[in-house]
Amino acid sequence: MTANGSQYTATIPGQDAGVSVYFKIQAFDNEGASSETGVYQYTVQTSGSTLTLPFIENFENDDLGIFTEYNLSGPDQYWHNDDFDDNLFAKMSNYNGSENIENEDWMITPAINFNNYQNEVLRFRSAMMDYNDENTFIYLKISSDYDGISDPTTATWSNLTSQANWSDGSYNWVESGDIDLSGINGSEVYLAFQYVSESGSGKTWHIDNVSVTLDGSSNTPPIISNITYYPMMPTDADVVEINAQVEDDVSVEGVFIYYGSSAGQLTETIEMSVNGDHYEGFIPPHEAYSYVYFRIKAIDNEGAYTYSDIHNYYVDILWGIGEDETNSYVMSPNPAQDIVKLLGESPEPYILKIYTLSGQLVLEKEVSSHEEWIDVSKWKPSLYLVHIISSGKSEIQPLLIVR
Numbered sequence: 001m002t003a004n005g006s007q008y009t010a011t012i013p014g015q016d017a018g019v020s021v022y023f024k025i026q027a028f029d030n031e032g033a034s035s036e037t038g039v040y041q042y043t044v045q046t047s048g049s050t051l052t053l054p055f056i057e058n059f060e061n062d063d064l065g066i067f068t069e070y071n072l073s074g075p076d077q078y079w080h081n082d083d084f085d086d087n088l089f090a091k092m093s094n095y096n097g098s099e100n101i102e103n104e105d106w107m108i109t110p111a112i113n114f115n116n117y118q119n120e121v122l123r124f125r126s127a128m129m130d131y132n133d134e135n136t137f138i139y140l141k142i143s144s145d146y147d148g149i150s151d152p153t154t155a156t157w158s159n160l161t162s163q164a165n166w167s168d169g170s171y172n173w174v175e176s177g178d179i180d181l182s183g184i185n186g187s188e189v190y191l192a193f194q195y196v197s198e199s200g201s202g203k204t205w206h207i208d209n210v211s212v213t214l215d216g217s218s219n220t221p222p223i224i225s226n227i228t229y230y231p232m233m234p235t236d237a238d239v240v241e242i243n244a245q246v247e248d249d250v251s252v253e254g255v256f257i258y259y260g261s262s263a264g265q266l267t268e269t270i271e272m273s274v275n276g277d278h279y280e281g282f283i284p285p286h287e288a289y290s291y292v293y294f295r296i297k298a299i300d301n302e303g304a305y306t307y308s309d310i311h312n313y314y315v316d317i318l319w320g321i322g323e324d325e326t327n328s329y330v331m332s333p334n335p336a337q338d339i340v341k342l343l344g345e346s347p348e349p350y351i352l353k354i355y356t357l358s359g360q361l362v363l364e365k366e367v368s369s370h371e372e373w374i375d376v377s378k379w380k381p382s383l384y385l386v387h388i389i390s391s392g393k394s395e396i397q398p399l400l401i402v403r
Helices: none
Strands: 002-004 007-009 020-023 026-028 034-036 040-043 055-057 068-073 080-084 087-092 103-108 120-130 136-143 190-197 203-214 223-230 240-247 252-260 268-271 273-275 278-283 290-300 305-307 311-315 329-332 339-344 350-356 361-367 371-375 382-390 393-401
Touching: 087 103, 087 190, 136 203, 190 203, 223 290, 223 305, 223 311, 240 252, 240 290, 252 278, 268 278, 278 290, 329 393
Parallel strands: none
Antiparallel strands: 002 007, 020 040, 026 034, 055 203, 068 103, 080 087, 087 203, 103 190, 120 203, 136 190, 223 240, 240 278, 252 268, 252 290, 273 278, 290 305, 290 311, 329 339, 339 371, 350 361, 350 382, 382 393
């Protein structure tokens, strides 16, 4: 990089349109000490191109999607992709692992030509964790004179923050409501989320499902609901039928199942068949003692799309227990409220894993006694799957928690 006082400049060579470029900066002093920034990312746009409306960004590609991150202070904290409970989103926090530090970070869309559209409506949802802080802020802004690459504070930005509903804390997701952009004009207009914090105080913000549609009632992403699979307890010989209901304000173009051996490797695709608003698809048999993860994507005929949460099921030859077969382990009471006793036929050690129906692991431990007590007093009332693995054998039993 070329120095001008304390200011350093360098140019990254041109890249192909659509490519996401990642970079970081490392600095050395004359005694060999060094430091480096976090990783930054931008997506290369076609020269002179603008973002086509309608669009939705739900951050499901494990990056910031169409957005570009611009860090002004707090070199190790920046907008990035994160996930919780099988949902991906954009996250910003000023916590560096030991303390909250001063930060200013922007997450900015590509240019949008508002002169080409009418009745534009912006929507998103947010979640926030408030650590008793009064000095950390998030803003929603719009600019018609930003150049798309420079320090965003050199441009003029209008503040739209008060037009949106925002999360009130505790990571509660809140829908922004409809933000009317129909009065916006300009051939290169940018939208941005700006995060500003001071040292010693902080909030964590999550942003998801950012969309700009045309005429608020004309197009929203499809709604996926009532997802089921059958059989609930498949064996390695079973084809698993996936069912879902998909509704849209225009018309559904296609619905697809993405599945694989882990939540991060949904590499196989099946198109679902339709009967009215009911869709079904079939996942082929998988090996015993394996988990299969899947989610559903629905696309409408205007390009808006949405993903379901990730679901999973366990394939086990012991699901089909015959009349003369019994479980090797007995749970009682079941249903349970506070304490569950797990009793085995022998003191042989085993691995105990307990999952929610959505596949979230809530307990994992190695048990060396034939009698194990499990405290479930703080668990949410629901149906859980208890997975016991011992000496190459595997057994799964349902556990119902009630209050």
